[in-house]
Amino acid sequence: MDWRDFYIYHLGKVNESVRSWLSAHAAGWTAYVVPAILGAILLLVFLLPSQLMVVWIERRLIARFQIRRGPNRVGPWGLLQSIVDAIKLLSKEAIMPRYADKWPYLAAPVVGFIPAILVYAVIPFGPDLAFADLNIGLLYLVAIGSYSVISVFMAGWASSNKYALISAMRSVAVLVSYEIPNVLALVGVILLAGSLSLTDIVRAQSSGSFTWFITVQPLAFLIFFITASAEVNRTPVDLIEAEQEIVAGHHTEYSGMKFGLFYVAEYTSILAACAVMSTLFFGGWHGIPWLERYIPPWIWFIAKIYIFFAVFIWTRATLPRLRIDQLMAFAWKFLIPLSLLNILVTAVEVLLIDNTTLAPAVWMTLLAVVNYALAALLIVAWSRAFRMPRRRSADIPEVRRLGALPAETPSY
Amino acid sequence: MLKTEPYVLNMGPQHPSTHGVFRMELLLDGETVVDMRPIMGYLHRGIEKLSEERSYTQCIPFTDRMDYLSSMTGNLSLCLAIEKLAGIEVSERAKYLRVIMAELQRIASHLFGVGTFIDDCGASGTPFLYMLREREKLIDLFEMASGARLTYSYIRPGGVMRDVPDEFWPAVRRFVAEMPRYIDEYEQLLTGNEILRARTIGVGILPREQAINASASGPVLRGSGVKWDLRKADPYCVYDRFDFDIPTGKQGDAFDRYFVRVQEMRQSVRILEQAIRDIPSGDPLPKVALFFHPPAGDAYGRSETPRGELGFYLVSDGSIAPYRFKIRSPSFINITALCDMVVGWRIADAVAITGSIDIVMGEVDR
């Protein structure tokens, strides 16, 4: 073992070093098991404090946006507030509605939590710092992400609460609709990088002809940002747990740590969405060139995650919420056509790249200018043509025909 | 559409977006509201009956607790009714002070109403807290004048409780000078916001005729395009001396009601500027005894509160207490039009429309 492998700059080499040492000096199976456990511990070392930090950051930042102070009582600047909240959640009574469908009700938080953690398996925190560098990384990411619907649906259906049921119906409709532009927006990046592996995609963003993909994929990034915020339930598209309408959506009936698991899963997947955005569009672990020598890649990456998280908080603090039919119309009539056009344009560009004789720098600048202009043009043109639905969902007489409330109120 | 069976959803009395303990019984088809019934009474305290056991001046604290977001105008309405019943004269300075308080209160109440409305549209509290920032200044002003922050009981039959202290005037001048800029800030944040416009324009339309037939008043009526404001139509205090406009909406949707409120804040600032400039000196204190016996008869006094026409119908039998104390509360009457506005829209719209009416349950239930 070389001591330089344990230099904090390259955390990923620790694992590699341990693996090679074990395969040389210990039983064969330890070389598989020990690095895996080590990786899981590293991941948790990032995730668990991040959970607490992120909740604190969100509350403090939102408070700033709202001219308040936010939590400032427990610990310095209220830093320990999240821990206290966690303890409170743990000590709360676990209530289950009498008519709840028992095992889906109990399983839903876990089903929601597992995929949220599993997503991190493929995210590269540094050059060698991915838990599993799958060659189908992006596909895995999208596939695992689609499990969150099932969790929401289980919780909503099983808790025998009408608000939760409405939330379940919404989640199925919204997440299925937003999955499509979400995946389509990724295709542009896949075309440019020529790989599904997230490590390869990050490497492609520093190889000769490319810089960060945000320079050539602005439209895809915008679409991905919107769809990602829909998938992780952030305002203005957090219809699944729209507080003002359906109380807390699918976790209305959950208390104590069962609610806490939903909460943790939500923040975990928000962080995952931020991580994916910085991986795909903002160069992953790459940083500012002349600072890269001094600051380790994984710090760059985590910094990017937190910056994106701040952007999510910003949108949450600023915008009102869309209505469900407007949200669906937005996905189907605005995001999907634009993401399809983006694929078309990117595919043509990738074909041209192979046949061009221009210098990479010139070519990339040209592409960036063209893509930004096209993105702006498309967004403006499409938003002219696209109108949010503002009509009633049906005419009053037709709605009235469906019935009326019984004359007497049932009970007080 | 699919053949579905409508189901009943009880929204409230405990629900994050029903203002206070209001309960909506919604009949839903999927997410579309098929029928709706407002259920009130969770905050009923029997104010009308209680008032019949008390002297006229003792009734004033009840008005604080009806519309707790605009106590001043509640006091004013009742005092106007009592003065009409008993024939009490009010000094000029008291009239101006009443106007100043009523308009400050209108701004404060509209700030709260618009803020909660934006909250109901799904914003996570930021506009609301921006508006509370200014409301806080107003509450400080009221505290200077009356000593209370929410339940003022400042306006009394025949005048006001006491003259405002000296430090009130620079503070109110500064507020009046600053307020237009803050209103611009809100409009920047909200009026042009595409999501808010999509959520509110065309939503919850209350047509002109329907608004009149429902006897709606205040921003709900003016949002539907009816130019009716008691300050112009039946001027009380000294409102006929001021130059101001009555903003009206175009089609009576939720956005119009929001917009009318914002414009009314601007007009209130205009009135305040004139009232502060013109206020005469003198003694604003009441010239009547604390307990008085109005002549037998009846009177209806009303004023334009932030929510509409708040009227008190008083019947006197010559004794110290009113024989009959009837309240016409604008929130209660405006909310009767809610069903027609909500049917055919989604759950989210039902919440937004309820927010756009700006009800205060203390006044609805009394």
Place this chain on the structure above:
Amino acid sequence: MSVGLNHFLVLSAVLFSIGMYGVLAKRNVVVILMCVEIMLNAVIIALVAFSRFVTPTLLTGQVFAIFVITIAAAEAAVGLALLISIYRNRENVDVEEIDLLKM
């Protein structure tokens, strides 16, 4: 004990039969659709197993599997659309109740 082609074929056969039993024995159309999906999955397992063990370098089995999945998606969409259409007209999704052609 090493796992070979036969293991996968047995698994495929068992899954297929389970699905088949469901298709024959259940009354609810939704459940029948679920069972059809299980049968399709069993078939894909066999295809991929052949691809893995008989022609490991050709990938033809996996290409077939992709086509089967495509068709399965189309089948699910149309099947559920039909189901909803039937439910709309009859308020029932019981195969023993919606045998209209017999009348």
Place this chain on the structure above:
Amino acid sequence: MITDGAAFAFWVLAVGTCLAALSVVLLRNIFHAALLLVLTFTGVAGIYIVLSADFLAGVQLLIYAGAISILIIFAVMLTRRPVMTGGFSRFSISAAIVAVTLVIALIWVTVGLTDWSISSESPIQPTTAPLANALFDRTNGWVLPFEVASIVLLAAMIGAIAIVKDK
């Protein structure tokens, strides 16, 4: 052949998948059945990974667990509780006989009678790019079936909309 770890994974996945599939068939609550169907699909995806078909496993998770099971759950939701029971028809006993006969026959034919020529070559490991080459190869690829499949999907989509659409 297949390493011991993978054999262990196979047994766990195979038994789990079969149990889940059996529960889909046997449970009367079709909401539970739909959830177990997701488990079945996930197990099958695991089987694909054991068979070193990683791209296919991803597709399985995305299409089956992510899309088809959601569609089925949607159908469960749209057909309300009174008809939500998953009872057995009057053929259930004969169906059981057929199914058992089928499984015996299938195993007998495929495992007992047929002699498969097992290749000893190791499988292609990252399958994504080779799969794309196999699909879109100019000489002996599957471009035409691929395009036909896309048209089938389009037709299915339009057909589904046409069936469900309001008249």
